[in-house]
Amino acid sequence: MVRRNRTKERARAGSSPAPGSAPDGPAGDAPAPRRGAPRRPPSGARWVTDVEGARVLAAHLLTPGRPWPVVAISVAAGHDAPYVDLDGLLEEVSGLAEVVVLPTGDASWAFSAVMPPSTQVYGGAARVYPVDHEWVGLPRRSKLRFAYSDADARRLHDHLTHDTLTAALSAGLLGTSHDPDAPRVEGTVRSILGPRAFVTLDDDSLASIAEELTVPGVSLARLLVVGQRVAGTLDRESRRLDVRGALLVPDGATPPGEDTHLGGYAVGQVVLADVTAVAPATVHLRLVPGLEVVVPRDDVTGNPADELTDLFTVGEVVLARVVSTAPWRLRLDDVDDDSDSDDAPVLAPSLLDGGPPWLVLPDLSRPAPPRSLPVLPPLRLPELPPEAGSVEGPPTEMLTEAPAEVLTDAEPGTAEPGPSAEGGLRRRTPLDLIANAPRRDAPAAPSRGALRDMSLALEASRTRARTLEADLAAATAEVGLLRAAAQATAVELGGLRLRAAELDRDLAEALTRAENFRTRYRKADLSRQQLKKAEKAASHGGPAPDDGAVFLDPVEQFRFEVQLAWVRRVPAAEKASKPLAPYALGDRFLPSLATIEGVSRAKVVDVVVEVLTGDAEHIAGRELHPLRVNEGGSSPAVVREDGATCWRASLQSKRASARRLHYWKRGDRIELSRVVLHDDVEP
Structure with missing residues (x-):
């Protein structure tokens, strides 16, 4: 169906005004803006249909100082409107x-x-085309969005809206920098x-949050949840809610980590991070x-021949251990990402108050489902007549009499078979000759010439x-052949779609296997490094933690x-x-x-160090809590006579039977009590 483009109908002037003096509509000159009034882009689309207008447009795009982005949309050859x-x-980019x-x-x-x-x-x-000129040398800064038919209209609309909002945000046309008087509102x-x-605002009006106006490269599902309370500045014209002022991300003025909820990250903890490069x-x-x-390669793998491009992909979420927080330093070579490992990761922070963790580990055990394919209805072949000339009579609809006004305008008695009568909906019949014959008071027998004309017409x-x-x-036979060909094509198309689904499943399985291979390699490399460290310690005569060969007591x-x-685990900068x-x-x-x-002596020693340095209070895997007199959640803690x-x-x-460490604490003094099984609740 042909789409009516009212914008083009309004732009039939045929000439293209210069971009710098673009009117506020498709034709004519816009009035000069009042002094101090903010300049705004034209509200309508402008058609550039002549060579001079195209050159002026190119010069406008290439001249520095352009105040707003320009959306350039081409019309495909042979069409009179864009897709x-x-x-x-x-409406979206107004x-x-x-x-x-x-x-x-x-x-x-x-x-x-040009x-x-x-x-x-x-x-x-x-x-x-953004307002900055990076796209001149780097065309990918201004992405070319392709379209080949009207079916691409929705996708092209979404791409252009995304690119325009991103460019307008960079140009300062959105947020409080654009409208200092924008009201601050709250909603759900x-x-x-x-x-x-x-979002439903507190005054029961509606607003929207655009993904482009939050954190670049982070989807809204990683920022918001349904029912979350949000606050920000409202653009009263577009009803866009700007929540960037509430984002818990570094602002460039505060030291990293102090304004990002990362104050809870401690040395030794396992955290989530995503790969950006x-x-x-x-x-x-x-x-x-x-x-x-x-993170350098030495903190990821001990094999100098490894290339990290074979181990990681951009956008992947990985586990890392915090080595230092001032400055931030991470390492991956001593993190066991097995689900049964004690290295339970700390929850990633939310980027908005009340929002979800902005990073979660993917579920690699479930491959991506293949694309769903539509079910094609079965095609029925018509029953073909045995012979083209053996049809007993024409279909009923062919014998329906046409209205009287469609009869030919020839004079009575002149309707003869020939090319001149082919185009009529119904040829004259003997009844027409009788109806148009001159009537007399008494019926008269037809003459011999009239009978001859009637016979010829019949x-x-x-x-x-x-x-x-x-x-x-013949047409019925042709339709049958066409339907048979259509059914064969449908069967072939169904086979191709099934093959495409199989390829999708194979691709998902291959990606899952590749990810599992990366994980297994990192685990194997970690084991190799740990074994190498143990061999190195043995070669230097270092005491084994459990051999008791250093002291007799x-x-x-x-x-x-x-x-x-403690010496090995705590960095030199944090020992004090x-x-x-x-x-x-x-x-x-x-x-x-x-x-x-069931638990190594070295593991117990490490946890004791965490307790004595206070790190155990910040490690979720330690599940630190007072021992209570019974299993009730509100029961009092076990307290000794000395307090x-x-x-x-x-x-x-x-x-099963996970091991626990019991210890007494009074003030800053600690007394190690026992190492017990999970069900042993005796102090």
């Missing part, structure tokens, strides 16, 4: 960009001749549909938007009927192991701020450590 709905696009339509022809060739290579637009495609998120969220020797990890950490009608019967039989041996673990708290060993601690099974409280820390998780 995108201009009226709908103008006040943010100038819209120019360029039909393919002499004007588009003149425009292409523009730098790879920055032109023609043949039905479109692009948005009601729905999230792709790149748009819809990867090179053979480095990988860039982003803890939150605006805070990236460059024979002509019979001949015509036989011809129509033959044509109908078990207490002195355990204290030595705790001190050694994380000393070991004063502690004592209870009478039953070392015997319980010697008799417990010390018994605490319980997890040594293991997600396994």
Whole structure:
């Protein structure tokens, strides 16, 4: 169906005013703006149909100082309107960009001749030209959006809207910088549909949040949830809600980490990060938007032959351990991302108050489902007549009599078979001759000439009927053949779609296998590095944590192991701020450590160091909590006569009979009590 383009109808003037003096409509000159009034782009689309107008448009785009973006939309050859709905696009970008339509022809060739290579637009495609001029040398800064038919109208509309909002945001045409008097409002998120969220404000009016006006490259589903309270400035004309002022991301003035909810991240914790860039020797990890950490290859893998481009992909979410927070430093070579590992990651922060964690680990155990294919209805073949000339009679609808006004205008008695009568809906019959014969008072017998004319007319009608019967039989046979061919094509198309679905499944499985191979390789490399460290320690004569070969006194041996673990785990820059708290060993601690099974002595020593330095309070996997007198959640904690409280820390998780560490704490002094199984609740 032909779409009516009212914008083009309003732009039939035939000439193209200069872009710098573009009117506020399709034709005519706009009145001069009042002094101090903000300049705004033209509200309508402007058609550039001549060579001179195309050259002026190119000069306008290439001249620095342009105040707003320009959306250039070309019209495909042989069409009189672009594929995108201009009226709908103008509603989306009103006040943010100038819209120019360029039909393919002499004007588009003149425009292409002036523009730098790879920055032109023609043949039905479109692009948005930002106000800065980076796109002149880097054409990908102004992405060319292709369209080939009306079926691409929705996709082209979404692309151009996204590019325009992004360019307008960079140009300062959105937010409080554009309208300092914009009201600050609050509301509740009601729905999230792709790149748009819809909010019911407290005054019961509606507003929308555009993904382009939040955090670049982060979808709204990672920022908002239905029912979340949001606040921001409202553009009263477009009803867009700008929530950037509430984003919990670095603002450039505050030291990274102090304004991003990362104050809860501590050294030794396992955190989530996404890959923003990867090179053979480095990988860039982003803890939150605006805070990236460059991780060298030595902190990822111990194999110098590994290229990180084979291990990571941009956009992938990975686990990393915090090594330092001032400055931020991460490493991946000692993180076990097995689901049964004790390295439980800390939840990623939300980028808006009340929002979801902005990063989550993907579920690699479930491959992506194949694309759903429509079910084609079965085609029925018509029953073909046995012979073209054996049809008993013409169809009923062919015998329906036409209205009287469609009869030929020939005089009575002149209707003879021939080419002149072929185009009529119904030829004259003997009844027509009788009806048009002169009437007398008394009926008269027809003359011999009249009988001859009646006989000729009747024979002509019979001949015509036989011809129509033959044509109908031939057409019916042709329709049957066409339907058979259509059914064969449908069967072939169904086979191709099934093959496409199989290929989609194969691709999803291949991607899953590749991701699993990367994970397995990283685990194997981690095991290799740990084994190498153990061999190196053995070659230097370093004491094994469990061999008791350094001190004969078990207490002195355990204290030595705790001190050694503290030296190795705490970086030099943080040793002054994380000393070991004063502690004592209870009478039953070392015997319980010697008799417990299923957990290594080194693991117990590491957790003791975390307790003594205070890191255990910030590690979710430790599940630190007071030991209570019974299983009730509100029951009191176990307190000793001297006022010390018994605490319980997890040594293991997600396994049967997980081991726990019990210790007494009074003030800043700690007494290690016992190493027990999960169900042992005795202090």
